[in-house]
Amino acid sequence: MKNWPLWEVFIRSxxxxxxxxxxSLHASDATMALENARDVYTRRNExxxxxxxxxxxxxxxxxxxxxxxxxxxKDKAYRHPTFYELxxxxxxx
Numbered sequence: 015m016k017n018w019p020l021w022e023v024f025i026r027s028x029x030x031x032x033x034x035x036x037x038s039l040h041a042s043d044a045t046m047a048l049e050n051a052r053d054v055y056t057r058r059n060e061x062x063x064x065x066x067x068x069x070x071x072x073x074x075x076x077x078x079x080x081x082x083x084x085x086x087x088k089d090k091a092y093r094h095p096t097f098y099e100l101x102x103x104x105x106x107x
Contacts (some may be wrong), residue, residue: 019068021047025055026063030105033065041066 024033036055041047047066056064058075075083 018042019070020068021066023051023055024065024074025061027061029062033063038069
């Protein structure tokens with residue numbers, strides 16, 4: 015077990031909602047990771063979908079670099095949804 019890779023687990027609680035990170039686990043392969051994630055993170059029928067991703071395959075930004083990464087978007091106000099009126103029937107927006 016000490017050589018098993020680490021997997022990140024994402025669960026979608028209801029159809030139409032996004033997957034959320036709920037934890038990590040060690041497993042020998044993707045099939046085992048899915049089965050273990052089901053057993054550990056959805057014991058009470060909390061989910062409708064599970065994603066498992068090898069931790070080594072995730073590339074993350076450094077919080078110290080957030081200014082150079084995210085600041086350019088602030089001067090593009092047209093990309094923000096504040097200019098659009100959404101119908102009341104739309105859910106999860």
